[in-house]
Amino acid sequence: MPRGRIDAVDVKILRELQADARLTNAELAARVHLSASPCLVRVRNLERDGLISRYVTLLDPRRIGLGVSVFVQITLERQVEEALERFERAISAYEEVMECYLMTGDADYLIRIVVPDIEALERFIVNQLSKLPGVANIRSSFALKQVKYKTALPLDGLTVDLP
Numbered sequence: 494m495p496r497g498r499i500d501a502v503d504v505k506i507l508r509e510l511q512a513d514a515r516l517t518n519a520e521l522a523a524r525v526h527l528s529a530s531p532c533l534v535r536v537r538n539l540e541r542d543g544l545i546s547r548y549v550t551l552l553d554p555r556r557i558g559l560g561v562s563v564f565v566q567i568t569l570e571r572q573v574e575e576a577l578e579r580f581e582r583a584i585s586a587y588e589e590v591m592e593c594y595l596m597t598g599d600a601d602y603l604i605r606i607v608v609p610d611i612e613a614l615e616r617f618i619v620n621q622l623s624k625l626p627g628v629a630n631i632r633s634s635f636a637l638k639q640v641k642y643k644t645a646l647p648l649d650g651l652t653v654d655l656p
Contacts, residue, residue, distance in 0.1 A: 499544070499653050502527065506535055507544065511645035514548045544653065551644060559607045561635070563614055565622070566600035568630035576627045577601075583625050589617055600632070 499507075505525040509516060516524070522532035539545045554560065569576050577595065584593050584604060592605040608614045614633075622631060 499539075499651070503535060503539060503544075504648050504651055506532070506539065507651075508645075508648050510536075510545065510548075511648075554607050558609050561608045561610055561614060562639070563606050563608070564634045564636065565604045565606060565618075566596075566630075566632040566634075567602040567604065567622070567628060568599070569601045569627045570629040571627065572601060580625060580627060587617075587621060589613075600630075 502525055506521065509521055509524050518533050518536070519529050521536070522529045525532060527535070536545070554562070567580075569580060580602065581593070581595075584590055584602070587606075589606045589608055590604050591607050592603075594603045595601065596603050606614070606617065608617060618631060618633070622628065
């Protein structure tokens with residue numbers, strides 16, 4: 494049965510869960526001014542409708558020894574669908590790759606990788622990335638300082654039509 498649109502209470506639920514996914518249903522319900530049962534139904538509906546895709550724990554990369562964050566621009570020899578799909582399958586297998594975007598402009602892809610040190614970066618680029626079929630050019634930029642990092646999406650004015 495179609496649900497229509499999410500409402501202000503759904504947005505409050507999403508905002509609270511983005512801030513702290515470890516909230517119990519009772520805590521969440523209290524924060525959004527619902528009783529526990531209707532709150533749980535709403536959360537389950539948001540999960541079912543794909544607005545909540547998963548729950549994760551965010552780690553501090555530096556505290557676990559992954560202090561080097563690098564943005565890498567990759568240009569392929571050919572930008573045909575088969576080459577793009579092959580590259581995307583291959584890059585998805587690397588644990589060091591945190592993000593990968595198909596881009597417009599000079600480079601075909603922008604990836605962000607996280608490694609413990611420069612030697613690990615060199616090994617990754619030489620032994621993995623440069624050996625991928627179709628890679629024509631690799632340009633790296635080191636992140637010197639993380640100025641802003643967030644995982645919570647902006648929800649102000651959110652309107653979503655649900656199936």
